[in-house]
Every structure is written in structure tokens, then in C-alpha cells.
Amino acid sequence: MGQYSIGEAISQFLKQSRIKGSIQVLQIEEVWETVMGKTVAKYTDSLRVINKTLYVTTHVAPLKNELLYQKEKIKLRINEALGEKVIEDVVIQ
Numbered sequence: 001m002g003q004y005s006i007g008e009a010i011s012q013f014l015k016q017s018r019i020k021g022s023i024q025v026l027q028i029e030e031v032w033e034t035v036m037g038k039t040v041a042k043y044t045d046s047l048r049v050i051n052k053t054l055y056v057t058t059h060v061a062p063l064k065n066e067l068l069y070q071k072e073k074i075k076l077r078i079n080e081a082l083g084e085k086v087i088e089d090v091v092i093q
Helices: 006-016 020-036 038-042 061-069 071-082
Strands: 046-050 053-057 089-092
Touching: 020 038, 020 046, 020 071, 053 071, 061 071, 061 089, 071 089
Parallel strands: 053 089
Antiparallel strands: 046 053
């Protein structure tokens, strides 16, 4: 039996757990305002992660349109802020 630090054990557990998406959403919500700015954060209704896809929901049409053009930038910024490739695609709803 190998020895792991608490951090390594938790990391291994999360990789195999169904709650991983929920944990990722919490991490993304923490950095969302910093990464996207206060205005975008204010008008973002919800964030979800399903199978490495970030779903961003907003009811503000001009913001939705702007976010559609920034999907690649959003993906890169989120992954950079979290220090790993968590998001592979972004869907604006």
C-alpha cells in the first residue's frame, strides 16, 4: 500500500468521483469575476460543467452575443486560472 498526502488522496478521489463537476463549478465561480470582469459576472445567471464543457447562462442578449465571440478566450482564461485543463468547450445559453 502506497503512501499519499491528504491533497493527493483528495485529488485521486475527485478524479474518480461524480461530484467532480460540482467542485469544478465552485472553483470556476470563485474566479469568474476576476477572469471575466464585474459586469459579465453580474449578468451571468448560472455556470455548469458537464463532461468538460462549461455552460454559461445569461438572459442579457448583448452579453450573450459578446460571450459567443469570446468562447475560446473564456476557455483559455478559466483553464489558466485553475492551473489545469478543466474546460474543453464553452456553450453560451
